[in-house]
Amino acid sequence: MEAHKEKILSVCNEICKGTMMETLDITYIDVGENFLLARMPVTPKVHQPDGVLHGGASVALAESVGSAASYIFLDAKEFFVRGIEISANHVKSIKEGFVYAKASILHKGRTTQLWEIKITDEEGKLISNCKLTTIALPRK
Template sequence: MSDTNDTSIPVEEFLKHMPYGMGGMNEKLGVELLYISAERVEGRMPVAGNEQPMGLLHGGASIALAETLGSVGSAIHAMANGGVAVGVDINATHHRAATSGYVHAVATAIHRGRTSAAYEIVITNDEGKRVCTSRITCAIVPADRFA
């Protein structure tokens, strides 16, 4: 798929295709989708309510944000090709703590193929400093496997 053919989709339109909307975990974490396309997905999440016992953003919350954005990009790519995306691998490196405000994430496609899609997700704080770098791989499978 050529990047020049990549077009955004309104968040509300995408969510119509998701049987559980944003999903309970994303709702609890306060994840917001701001821009979505198969090439790039942008979102944010508040630090407040997502801290670990020392008052820092929980690493698991960062990974959940990364997985959400990478999975959304993969899902859009899969839907355009008659399939659905399922996560098979995710990793993350935490670079610095976040203690307040929001963390902002951008998932950028690094591979969009027939049977898999991979995204790099960069999470930054309100000052634009990198908090976490993640990578997710999703398998693209036929939609009828979930009918």
């Protein structure tokens, strides 16, 4: 099982090269039966002008992790996955360190999926709570 987890994480991290995920330094670090976990450093690169994590960076992290989770938990050979709606509640600011985004499935339908993505700091305190709806489109 551990080798399977490492392979999934390796694939997730590999496909991020040359994308916004690489620009934001998002790294996938754990996967389980119904979740995917990633981390992102909080540096000036993702700050808003007053020196705290930009909400847009948090949303980009959330959508990246939720979409990657859909890719993992659906048959990617049969479907394209696209995010169709995302919402976020930012409840705490952070200036430095890492944030962790854990995508957990709330609804896994044949066509649409609903993900909850909790973004926390290194102490497990909630920074943002996001919901992402994805759609699985058949490859033709």
